[in-house]
Amino acid sequence: MSLLWAAEWLAGTPGSIALHESQYMYTIVESVHVLTLCLFMGFAVLFDLRLLNKAFTQVPVSEFSRRILPWTVGGFVIMVITGAALFYAIPVRTYLSIWFRFKLVFLALAGLNVLIFHTGIGARVAEWDLAAVTPRAARRAAVASLVLWALIIVFGRFIAYNWFDCDIQPQSSFVNVVAGCVVPPAKP
Amino acid sequence: MLLPYFQWCESSWLGQLIPNSLWMFPVVEAVHLLGLAVIGGAVLVVDLRLLGLGLRNRPVSEMAREAQPYLIGSLIVMISTGVPLFFSEAIKCYYSDAFWVKMPALALAILFTFTIRRWVTRAEAGRYAPTSQMAVGAISLMLWSTVGMAGRWIGFS
Numbered sequence: 648m649s650l651l652w653a654a655e656w657l658a659g660t661p662g663s664i665a666l667h668e669s670q671y672m673y674t675i676v677e678s679v680h681v682l683t684l685c686l687f688m689g690f691a692v693l694f695d696l697r698l699l700n701k702a703f704t705q706v707p708v709s710e711f712s713r714r715i716l717p718w719t720v721g722g723f724v725i726m727v728i729t730g731a732a733l734f735y736a737i738p739v740r741t742y743l744s745i746w747f748r749f750k751l752v753f754l755a756l757a758g759l760n761v762l763i764f765h766t767g768i769g770a771r772v773a774e775w776d777l778a779a780v781t782p783r784a785a786r787r788a789a790v791a792s793l794v795l796w797a798l799i800i801v802f803g804r805f806i807a808y809n810w811f812d813c814d815i816q817p818q819s820s821f822v823n824v825v826a827g828c829v830v831p832p833a834k835p
Numbered sequence: 836m837l838l839p840y841f842q843w844c845e846s847s848w849l850g851q852l853i854p855n856s857l858w859m860f861p862v863v864e865a866v867h868l869l870g871l872a873v874i875g876g877a878v879l880v881v882d883l884r885l886l887g888l889g890l891r892n893r894p895v896s897e898m899a900r901e902a903q904p905y906l907i908g909s910l911i912v913m914i915s916t917g918v919p920l921f922f923s924e925a926i927k928c929y930y931s932d933a934f935w936v937k938m939p940a941l942a943l944a945i946l947f948t949f950t951i952r953r954w955v956t957r958a959e960a961g962r963y964a965p966t967s968q969m970a971v972g973a974i975s976l977m978l979w980s981t982v983g984m985a986g987r988w989i990g991f992s
Contacts, residue, residue, distance in 0.1 A: 678987045681868070682875075684868065685871060685875020686879060688872035689872050689876025689878075689880075690876050690880070692873055693877075693905075704901075714889050714890045714891070715880075718879075718889065800865065800868050801868075
């Protein structure tokens with residue numbers, strides 16, 4: 648039993664077929680996924696800008712995070728639910744998408760960045776709440792966050808394009824290996 | 836009546852720049868999306884404050900002032916990526932209902948943002964009643980949401 652087998656099984660379930668073939672539902676779910684960027688990513692960017700002393704510098708970091716983070720978390724929950732539904736609608740092609748795989752790796756890195764920030768310098772925010780220059784570790788986390796989330800948006804958008812799809816061969820062996828393509832052996 | 840103008844857009848050098856490349860449309864579109872994230876944050880943080888949510892212990896004028904450079908910056912990114920995207924498929928846009936919803940909504944949203952919303956957010960605290968502020972925040976949210984949803988819908992038509 649492999650993950651590909653699991654994706655194929657998922658593609659055969661009635662719910663997946665219904666969502667995939669629906670006239671409006673898939674479109675609506677995708678629109679919600681994209682527009683929730685404004686809430687989730689928009690507020691993540693504002694928080695990063697605060698950590699970089701580029702905006703809202705008179706607002707203590709702790710107050711900013713207390714008032715804004717719940718919205719960011721709410722946005723993230725919507726992102727994950729709608730994102731899972733989009734995967735559920737098209738499991739096999741998405742599982743074999745090089746962009747989807749990049750996106751997952753960078754999502755993990757972005758999650759790690761959040762974890763490092765909140766357990767590290769973010770946990771000691773009381774010491775630098777209104778500091779004219781925020782600590783280097785906080786600024787580093789903000790830059791990492793901006794870069795990682797921007798790449799996640801770009802990779803996510805690229806999933807829709809079929810440049811590197813497994814059923815379009817020949818692809819470079821890099822693509823075939825990373826995307827997990829099952830390529831029939833070349834004819835002798 | 837307007838169709839010849841749309842045809843001209845698509846046949847112009849700018850209209851042909853993107854279709855001649857495999858990567859150009861997706862890349863410009865991705866930058867358009869990055870702009871969407873930033874403009875979303877810059878608009879929402881002020882509108883939520885007008886609605887009494889988010890950073891509600893802070894003056895509205897402070898939120899508006901701090902968000903302003905990012906609102907304008909992201910608007911510039913949105914327009915400078917949106918125009919080439921439009922030129923590359925102007926004829927499709929001409930026949931798209933979503934496009935004809937998005938453009939008037941965009942014009943209204945920009946007009947509202949830089950007139951009424953600007954006056955209300957820049958006023959000293961107490962100048963406008965909370966209900967007026969809430970109305971301004973709600974109208975702004977509705978206008979910009981319409982722009983975003985109709986914009987996404989152009990891609991589906």
